[in-house]
Amino acid sequence: MKINRRGFIGSGIAAAAVLSSPMVMASGRPRVVVIGGGAGGATAARYLAKDSKGAIDVVLIEPTRTYYTCFFSNLYIGGVRDFTSIGHTYGKLASEYGINVVHDWATGVDKEAKTVSLAGGASISYDSLVISPGIDFVEGSVAGWDLTSQNAMPHAYKAGSQTQLLKAQIEAMPTGGTFAMVAPPNPYRCPPGPYERVSMVAHLLKNINPTAKILIVDPKEKFSKQGLFEEGWSKHYAGMIERVGPDFGGANVEVRPDSMEVVIDGDVEKVDVCNVIPAQKAGIIAELAGVTNDSGWAPVTAHDMKSKMDDNIYVLGDASAQGDMPKSGFSANSQAKVCSMAIRGALTGSKVFPAKFANTCWSLIDTNDGVKVGAAYEATDEKIAKTSGFVSKTGEDDAMRKQNYEESVGWYEGITADMFG
Amino acid sequence: MLFGVFPAFSQNDVEAGAKVFRTCKSCHSIGPDAANRTGPHLNDLFGRAAGSIEDFKYSKDMMRAANGGLVWDIEHIDMFIEKPKSLIFKTRMAFRGVKDPVDRANLMAFLRQFSDDPSNIPEAEPTMAAVDPDVHPLILAIEGDKEYGAYLSGECTTCHRVDGEDDGIPSIVGWDVEDFVTALHAYKNGHRLHQVMEMTAKRLSEEEIASLAVYFSEL
Structure with missing residues (x-):
């Protein structure tokens, strides 16, 4: 691993911040900090909390109080859905799953001290860190x-x-x-x-x-x-x-x-x-944490989504470079479940099963004209590899297209319930 | 599914089939005066696209299968008669099914008389023994691992809601284990058609299907 200057300076700043700002202390339970409350992060936080039944202290860092899903935002533009229908809050993750939801920006990661620094000045220590920040844009x-x-x-x-x-x-x-x-x-x-x-x-x-x-x-x-x-x-x-x-x-x-x-x-x-x-790259915090490479994305191991740059960090969703899966909310949600199982196994000794991934993307072309594409994936030592797939066909009849659309509406309700409880 | 597994129609007894049809008669009619009753009429059933009788109100699940391309060929009629729920989970056909494969073969021999060109009924080998066209009892007997099922369920819950809501995507919560296993094997074997479900089921092993069935049955 290459230690770059930015990484070094960053860790120094974070270490200073530990001394000067309020610090959330570990309480004996292992703590997992999740950065980003989208399809990857919210799902990971929820599954970690739900499946560990309180054995893991889960902290979710997400700057926005109401999260608007990118998926289905086009349907709002088309006038098919209203804006409030794509907005979601984190209340249930806090009240029903005991997740500590912190509405703040993560501004740095000290990999040696295992702490995340926040824009508000706090520093939070972790045993495992999940980074799921989505994308940022490539300047110029x-x-x-x-x-x-x-x-x-x-x-x-x-x-x-x-x-x-x-x-x-x-x-x-x-x-x-x-x-x-x-x-x-x-x-x-x-x-x-x-x-x-x-x-x-x-x-x-x-x-x-x-x-x-x-x-x-x-x-x-x-x-x-x-x-x-x-x-x-x-x-x-x-x-x-x-x-x-x-x-x-x-x-x-x-x-x-x-x-x-x-x-x-x-x-x-x-x-x-x-x-x-x-053009896009991993959300900036992945870069600041030093888990991205020259491609701008964060390489991960296919079996558990663990960063190839740091053993205590996992990267999910759009930000990760994992192999064959498309960057989608469905993919991030799928990866989050594999990842949370692996983290639970590492921290609490729970059973770890082989990774399985899947993705389906529905798209709406016009009212009741929905199409879909999907694939199944497995983990190899090299990457997440596609094993099979399907795509809608041209010339399909109206009934099937209408069903695709109705199915996509059902999927939206399903995945958002899976993310936010 | 090979056609060969169906009992030879030459051996089947149309008259015996007519007797089996008595259990169907309270809801279905067939023949020159047939009309839709509680169930749709059964003239020209072989080769008919599912859900295609106009003016008949089918269940939501039947229409889903119909939109997915279900056609009433011999295999699907056989599966449906054997256990309606295994093919169309929330079918309105409240009928436990005909367990005996010979009875089903007889019944289909009777029904085929009222279809014009039942060309998809094969000439079967006379020596071929009747076997269960559906899930083998040994598969149904596999005991699932609930913890494994809980992990695997993550793939299902991206679309299917655990609160049992079924808008757009059917609920899979609280199913009888046998129904669940039968349904997933129907996708795995390509009897039930749906792109996402066929892909999902095809890569699930028999143990994994059993594990999912146990997990969801207890939700």
């Missing part, structure tokens, strides 16, 4: 865009106020205006997500602004469920959606937030709304 990946431009050109790729902002901008578009999306390069959170979003934007525009256009600028040759989306777009939104792939300059893009322009391979397009989804 879209020329002309940085976080200060996110009001003019929202990413809406972390759900919440950004999602509301994007929807409001689409609703305010002039008649016949243009919605542009700068799609991200691989790998990124939720592979079908940008294209489900395009579908839902088209659905909304078809109702309120049917002469509007959608322009996708995409650095990728191919994308997830491409055949299904393209079939659906020509069926439901004929003539509305245009995609510029890398063969026509989709990878050579610059945005100008001040003048609302998108420059594709030198050609300037004036647009009315621009959704910029930049």
Whole structure:
């Protein structure tokens, strides 16, 4: 392992913080600190608390008091769901599962002292640390865009106020205006997500602004469920959606937030709304903890999601580099259960079973036109490896597509109950 | 499932089948004057897409199976008659099933007379013995490990809710162990169709299915 300068300085600061700020003391029970209350972290915290029946002291660090799921946020944009339906709070995790929910930002990890420092000044010690922070954006990946431009050109790729902002901008578009999306390069959170979003934007525009256009600028040759989306777009939104792939300059893009322009391979397009989804990397705390590598993601062992950089740290979900699983809420939830079982085994001696992973992603193309893709995975010494999979087919009948959608609604209720109790 | 496991129809007795049909008659009719009653009419049953009789109100679970592509071929009719719940968990067909494979074969021989072109009924080997088309008793006898089931259940609870809500996705809580094992094996063997469930069940071992069944039966 390479000890870099930042890691060294970071640990020094954390050690100083231990002396000067209130410290939550370990009480004899082993303590697991979980950073991030999304599909990976909330699930891990809940399963650790539930299955250890109080034998493990679980601390969950999550800055937001109401968590908005990225999955189904596109359905809010499309007007299929209301905003409150994708918001969740942590009350049950605290009251029913005894989890110590701390609403604060984790700002550093001291791997030697095994402590997490918080923006509020506190430092919390751990026996095992689970880092599940989701994604952050790679600076400079879209020329002309940085976080200060996110009001003019929202990413809406972390759900919440950004999602509301994007929807409001689409609703305010002039008649016949243009919605542009700068799609991200691989790998990124939720592979079908940008294209489900395009579908839902088209659905909304078809109702309120049917002469509007959608322009996708995409650095990728191919994308997830491409055949299904393209079939659906020509069926439901004929003539509305245009995609510029890398063969026509989709990878050579610059945005100008001040003048609302998108420059594709030198050609300037004036647009009315621009959704910029930049290239992604592990949430910054994983980097600060020193568990990421040059790829920007955190490599983990497939059997238990343990970091390859530190024996007491586990990384879940989007932030991890684990092998074949897509970065999705379903994947994070699946990994969290394997991980919490492994941690319980290590800390309390409970039985450890072989890892099993699964993922299914549903996408909505139009009202009652849902499609899905899924796969099963196993742990090998090298990576999480795909063993089998399926994907919806083009030309399926309406009844099956409607059932897919209804199933996805059931899944949403299922996974959020699995995360938040 | 090989067709060969079904008893030879040539040996089957349509008249004996008509007698078995008496137990069905209170709800189903068949023949020239057949109409929908408590259950749908059974003319042209062989090869019929499940849930396809218009104006008949099917159960939610039957419609799920229908949307998944269930067609009433001989294998599925046989499974359904044997134990309706194993194929369609919350079917409205409140009927315990016909356990004896010979009775079922006779009944199907009777029913096929009212289907135009039951081409999917094979010519069976006359010497072929009747075997249980469904889950072998030895599989049903496997004792599950509840703790293992609890761990494995994590894969189920991403979609199926433990509070028993069944909006969009059926509830799997509190099932009889045998029903649960039978249903998962039906997906594993491809009798029941559903992309996610077939994928999930296919990689579960018989022990793992038994373990899940015990765990969910006691929730």
